Amino acid sequence: MEDRVSEPSLVLVFSGKRKSGKDYVTELIQKRLGSDVCCILRLSGPLKEQYAQEHGLDLDQLMGPGPYKEQYRADMIRWGESRRRQDPGLFCRLASRGAHQPVWVVSDARRLSDLQWFQAEFPQQTQSVRVQSSENTRSQRGWSFTAGVDDAESECGLDSGVEFDWNVINEADAPLLDEQLRPILQLAEEAASSSSVNRN
Ligand SMILES: Nc1ncnc2c1ncn2[C@@H]1O[C@H](COP(=O)(O)OP(=O)(O)OP(=O)(O)O)[C@@H](O)[C@H]1O
Ligand SMILES: C[C@@](O)(CCOP(=O)(O)O)CC(=O)O
Structure with missing residues (x-):
């Protein structure tokens, strides 16, 4: 791929329902690994950028966790789906442009085609994680x-038919996130150190 600086050693593809905590959990992983080792790829990033530009909207608010983006969600979904119909890998490709860290954390897979794109590009490195x-x-x-949102593909596309490699329960009464994430972080650290050996 033209803008890919190097192959990732590990690609963790996260999915989960609205407000399950995908951003929270993926940001915690990046904090633990450091941003030299781990980048967060948001498939909705390039989608929201183009949508905000075409519609004259506030991109920062569209990217944030607040209520602003919810006013536009149904229309953004339709808009993104029309782009994906022409090119299912479009947002996966755009989101991973320029990524150079050994560990990629994709924060928001929503459709089987999102997961399949990473599995096809990086069959050895890709692991799926569900936040519940x-x-x-x-x-x-x-x-x-x-x-029209919570019963549509954007929210339900990965509800069945996928056996996730990892499940993270993001609840107050579940085991601490750091504890649940330990094996994933360990895998990421191993991947990062094997990549630094290969690069030296
Ligand atoms: N374990 C947690 N402890 C404290 N706050 C949390 C936790 N998990 C999520 N939150 C908070 O809940 C809100 C929703 O979480 P987040 O934005 O990560 O969800 P999301 O799955 O990315 O949602 P969406 O796809 O709807 O944007 C945020 O304000 C976040 O800070
Ligand atoms: C339009 C869309 O990308 C919005 C995602 O927003 P967020 O990840 O929930 O902040 C959802 C979709 O692609 O179906």
């Missing part, structure tokens, strides 16, 4: 059911 939270917890974080 109860509806009650998600509601406390600001989620409420929206027809």
Whole structure:
């Protein structure tokens, strides 16, 4: 791929429902590994950039966790789906442009085609991770059911048919996140150190 600086040693592809904590968990992983080792790739990044530009919207707010983006979500989904119909790998490709760290954390896979793109490009390196939270917890974080969003592919595309390599339960009464993430972090550290051996 033209803009790829080097092959990743590990690609962790995260998915989960709205407000399950995908950003929270992936940011924690990056914090633990450091940004020299680990980058976060948001598939919604290039999508939101183009959508904000075309519609004159505030990109920072669209990228953040607040309520602003929810006003536009249904339309952004439609807009993104029309782009994906022409090119299913478009946002995966754009999001991974220029990524040079050995560990890639994809924070927001939503469709089988997202996961399949990384599995096809990096069959040895790709592992899938599902973040799970109860509806009650998600509601406390600001989620409420929206027809056309929570029952559509954007939220349900990975509900079945995938055996995730890892599951992370992001709930107050679940084991501490650091504990749950330990084997994933260990894998990432091993991948990063084998890549530094190969690069030296
Ligand atoms: N374990 C946690 N402890 C404290 N706050 C959390 C935790 N997990 C998530 N949150 C908070 O809940 C909110 C939603 O989390 P986050 O933005 O990570 O979810 P998401 O799955 O990325 O959601 P969306 O896809 O809807 O943007 C954020 O304000 C985040 O800081
Ligand atoms: C439009 C969309 O990318 C919004 C994602 O927003 P977020 O990851 O929930 O902040 C969802 C989609 O691609 O279906």
